[in-house]
Amino acid sequence: MAYAWTAIDPDGFILESCYNNISSIFPSALRSEIFALLHGLDSLPRNSKITVATDCAQLLSLWSLYVDAPFIPRMLNESNHLLWSSIRTIMLQKNLDVSLIKVPAHADDPLNNYVDALAKAAYNDSYLSSRPSSELLAPCILQFNFLPVNMNIRKFIRDIFDAKSLLTLAVLPRFNSYSSAYDIDWACTKFCLNNNKLFVSHRNGRSEFCGFCIKLLLDMLPTLTTLQRRKPHLYNPNWLCPQCNSFPETLDHLWTCPYILPEFSPLNTFKTLLMTLRTNYLDKFLSATSLIPLPDSFAAEFTAFNCWDCDPLSISYLRLA
Numbered sequence: 001m002a003y004a005w006t007a008i009d010p011d012g013f014i015l016e017s018c019y020n021n022i023s024s025i026f027p028s029a030l031r032s033e034i035f036a037l038l039h040g041l042d043s044l045p046r047n048s049k050i051t052v053a054t055d056c057a058q059l060l061s062l063w064s065l066y067v068d069a070p071f072i073p074r075m076l077n078e079s080n081h082l083l084w085s086s087i088r089t090i091m092l093q094k095n096l097d098v099s100l101i102k103v104p105a106h107a108d109d110p111l112n113n114y115v116d117a118l119a120k121a122a123y124n125d126s127y128l129s130s131r132p133s134s135e136l137l138a139p140c141i142l143q144f145n146f147l148p149v150n151m152n153i154r155k156f157i158r159d160i161f162d163a164k165s166l167l168t169l170a171v172l173p174r175f176n177s178y179s180s181a182y183d184i185d186w187a188c189t190k191f192c193l194n195n196n197k198l199f200v201s202h203r204n205g206r207s208e209f210c211g212f213c214i215k216l217l218l219d220m221l222p223t224l225t226t227l228q229r230r231k232p233h234l235y236n237p238n239w240l241c242p243q244c245n246s247f248p249e250t251l252d253h254l255w256t257c258p259y260i261l262p263e264f265s266p267l268n269t270f271k272t273l274l275m276t277l278r279t280n281y282l283d284k285f286l287s288a289t290s291l292i293p294l295p296d297s298f299a300a301e302f303t304a305f306n307c308w309d310c311d312p313l314s315i316s317y318l319r320l321a
Helices: 029-042 059-065 072-076 081-094 110-124 155-170 187-197 205-218 224-230 266-287 298-303 314-320
Strands: 002-008 014-019 049-054 097-102
Touching: 002 029, 002 110, 014 029, 014 110, 029 049, 029 059, 029 081, 059 081, 059 097, 072 081, 072 155, 155 187, 266 298
Parallel strands: 049 097
Antiparallel strands: 002 014
């Protein structure tokens, strides 16, 4: 990421220009705009009065909310709150009189194009060094691994504990006995578990279903092998599947046991649901009106995706399913 700014006098002559790289942590176009404003203000002498022209409408709205107005705790929930706090500190220390105006973006403004070119030059210049975070002048700077946390602090701490909980889940023997834990899409797993809370509650009767899904994920359903492990004095460790009497009754075996009726087979149920999902999505794609018509081969290509292939290739595939 990079930023750039240029200073002109009332006659339009360029007095000074500056550009540099900034850390790519918490990247956003708005952060580059705020950092350019911060560094520009920090370069001014005391008691200066200036007008800042920018093509970023969001910068103007946040300026009026977090700089022109008295401090509000809501600013700490905003990304780049350390930059805004530093701007407030500079404004106070140097007694600056600053006003912001909006210039049209992509309107071929010469000065706007000039600053954009400076920012692109900074981004492509490998010899420039990123500006250190020590230049931040916020009253309080929270750091994590020696890096400033320039985002919603509460959300950041919550994400840290979510990551620790997910790591604890990932190292369970359930996910390492037959395959590597790296083969599992943990981001998708976390998304599904978090979004279950939106529709699962005791009021709508879905809490039992949520509990069943979690037990299924953690291999906690009372299969014979689980009962043998919990109470070996009641369940003989040599007992096999009561249906086929050929293999241990594990959670994976329930998918392939040949003696389970087809209508009760988890694998057949999974195939039916998956094929129904594929048909529904295909019908929606074909019936939707789009500006660009779908090619004639769309249906064949859509059904050929390997995500619809539910024939298990190995025990590890069953475990991941």
